[in-house]
Amino acid sequence: MIGRLNHVAIVVPDLAAAAARYSGPLGATVSAPQALPDHGVRVVFVELPNTKIELMEPLDDGSPVAGFLAKSPSGGMHHVCYEVDDIAAARDRLVASGARVLGDGTPKTGAHGKPVLFLHPKDFDGCLIEIEQV
């Protein structure tokens, strides 16, 4: 069911400094920063030949990732995003298996303007999984 790894998301305390590390010492191509107010984050994408790394910092104290940084001030890996063909079918299959979908189960619009859902990390070995319909 899951297809490509769309991206890995990493929460960072200072987006400009993090972007400079990926474009400098790591020598990758990094996009311009963009605010995603619906998600409470500002992000850049590190463009790799086969996938992307999403670096994100909170837009404000109410950001969903502000709590993550409060626990892990240095930042850390936040989630992985897998592509699916049909997000409603994917959700139904996951829920039938006993996995929990965060929120009310209605897909939201993700960073790429596509429908997304998040799965409960407790059901996947502590890993927060986003699924995105492409």
Place this chain on the structure above:
Amino acid sequence: MIGRLNHVAIVVPDLAAAAARYSGPLGATVSAPQALPDHGVRVVFVELPNTKIELMEPLDDGSPVAGFLAKSPSGGMHHVCYEVDDIAAARDRLVASGARVLGDGTPKTGAHGKPVLFLHPKDFDGCLIEIEQV
């Protein structure tokens, strides 16, 4: 400098159960388990169209990932691995930038039989980065 995302590694408390979640509800292709005694882990690879997810459990209490599970008993994301063409040149560039390489800076042999090094997570926003020469 960094090329493809080779894999994302996730530490899991029960490899067979985790493999079943990825092959079942998530519907992915999962390799047979293999022990990597040099790394103190047993792993399976979730084969995605563009990259791999490495699920790993400790081989024994002395495993480098046993401490991770002691802190996070449910498991969690552990590291990301980027491909590089020349690991010695990559190491020298990173060290020159002030980044710390774990161990004595001599590449070890990774899960795929290739030279690998790990970078200090404090230098990369709390994210443990493996680089692998391909």
